[in-house]
Amino acid sequence: MRTKNFIFILCSVIIISFVLIAFGQNKPEAIQNIVSSTHQQLRNFQDNLRDAESKTLKADEKYLKLLGFTKTPRYYPNDIWRNTSLPVIVTSVREGQESQVYSLMSNIVRIFPNNTLLVYDLGLSTYTLKFLLNHCNSSRCQVQMFMFSNFPSHITKEDTHAYRPLIIQDALQATGAVFYIECNYRFSKHTSSDKVFAVYEKLTKDTHRGIITWPMNSKNPVSSLTHKKMFEYFHTDSENFLFLPMVSADVIMVVNSKFVHHEIMLPWVQCTLTQDCLIPIGAQSGGCRFDKKPLYRYSGCHNYDVSALNIVLGVKTKFDYNTYTYLDNDISFNIVPLAKAIDMLRKYEQNTTTESRYSDTQL
Numbered sequence: 001m002r003t004k005n006f007i008f009i010l011c012s013v014i015i016i017s018f019v020l021i022a023f024g025q026n027k028p029e030a031i032q033n034i035v036s037s038t039h040q041q042l043r044n045f046q047d048n049l050r051d052a053e054s055k056t057l058k059a060d061e062k063y064l065k066l067l068g069f070t071k072t073p074r075y076y077p078n079d080i081w082r083n084t085s086l087p088v089i090v091t092s093v094r095e096g097q098e099s100q101v102y103s104l105m106s107n108i109v110r111i112f113p114n115n116t117l118l119v120y121d122l123g124l125s126t127y128t129l130k131f132l133l134n135h136c137n138s139s140r141c142q143v144q145m146f147m148f149s150n151f152p153s154h155i156t157k158e159d160t161h162a163y164r165p166l167i168i169q170d171a172l173q174a175t176g177a178v179f180y181i182e183c184n185y186r187f188s189k190h191t192s193s194d195k196v197f198a199v200y201e202k203l204t205k206d207t208h209r210g211i212i213t214w215p216m217n218s219k220n221p222v223s224s225l226t227h228k229k230m231f232e233y234f235h236t237d238s239e240n241f242l243f244l245p246m247v248s249a250d251v252i253m254v255v256n257s258k259f260v261h262h263e264i265m266l267p268w269v270q271c272t273l274t275q276d277c278l279i280p281i282g283a284q285s286g287g288c289r290f291d292k293k294p295l296y297r298y299s300g301c302h303n304y305d306v307s308a309l310n311i312v313l314g315v316k317t318k319f320d321y322n323t324y325t326y327l328d329n330d331i332s333f334n335i336v337p338l339a340k341a342i343d344m345l346r347k348y349e350q351n352t353t354t355e356s357r358y359s360d361t362q363l
């Protein structure tokens, strides 16, 4: 009995030893694999991590240069387009939205016959671009390419609108003064050019303003629609934004003054170019929950470029909402659903010899 037990134990020990030796030999290799792949991932996210740790707004010089942040920047009123009335109206178009441009153009031509419409191409197909150029290829309406490939890859993420601050800056430094409007927005019927030019004149005179935005329909405070991490990049705290209403970035009028260039556009663009600032880990645009009380608590959805703009404006104006927000009713907008824009374009195209090419009686 004893010998049997002894042999059993001996066998067990030998087997266990073999197993241990086998694993022991594999172990360093397995660990090495894990280490090297982790290392690689770390290296991939190195820039991101560096930004996240230091929380500084320091975009790559090469991107900033492309956008006019140079040692000798262009400023209003010396460096402007002199072949059009200012502000230049700027919009941007993605594949699928091109039908909007025709009715936007009708709308602009009616109110601003002397102001160029600059349409940024956000990566249209050759066919669509040709279609667009049928309606927009003159001194009144110009198509401008936006070279996504010159910028970091997160700029192409559609829902973050990361291209928007870059387009506004690009147009602003070239032309001197810009009225940016999303391509599905139209100036409402009662909006007159006089009212718009009056606001514009005011902006050009006050060198410490130079930018005017429109309120968001929902009166949510900035803190409820902005991820906490973004505030750190601007060395501020969400506590400062609990009662500051959010403004929209769908419509903005801006003049390229020194103040705007250095104090507004630069930090806005820097944050946009820094992935961890614009899109902090965990930030998402959907799934907002406004049932949480109080209203200023973070709703769980982040507004990316709009959030960044609101922080910049808040900080730079000492939270003086009225200085950068248009609060009258004289300039207002309608939103045109894509289906309606497509319908209008079809009707227009059936009218091949129409004289009222740019009439927008339907709006």
Ligand SMILES: *[C@@H]1O[C@H](CO)[C@@H](O)[C@H](O)[C@H]1NC(C)=O
Residues within 6 Å of the ligand: 085, 111, 112, 113, 114, 193
């Ligand atoms: C456009 O320019 C013409 C000629 O300079 C001028 O008479 C007209 O008032 C301008 N219209 C607007 C809306 O600025």
Ligand SMILES: *[C@@H]1O[C@H](CO)[C@@H](O)[C@H](O)[C@H]1NC(C)=O
Residues within 6 Å of the ligand: 130, 133, 134, 137
């Ligand atoms: C745009 O206009 C220019 C100059 O008038 C012309 O040469 C060009 O062919 C036009 N492009 C299209 C696509 O119509």
Ligand SMILES: *[C@@H]1O[C@H](CO)[C@@H](O)[C@H](O)[C@H]1NC(C)=O
Residues within 6 Å of the ligand: 081, 082, 083, 084, 116, 138, 139, 140, 142
């Ligand atoms: C105005 O001039 C600029 C160059 O100064 C040019 O790039 C732009 O295409 C011109 N715009 C119009 C509407 O002619």
Ligand SMILES: *[C@@H]1O[C@H](CO)[C@@H](O)[C@H](O)[C@H]1NC(C)=O
Residues within 6 Å of the ligand: 344, 347, 348, 351, 354, 355, 356, 357, 359
């Ligand atoms: C089509 O032409 C008619 C007659 O000229 C005009 O009344 C109508 O507004 C035009 N429709 C469009 C969409 O241009």
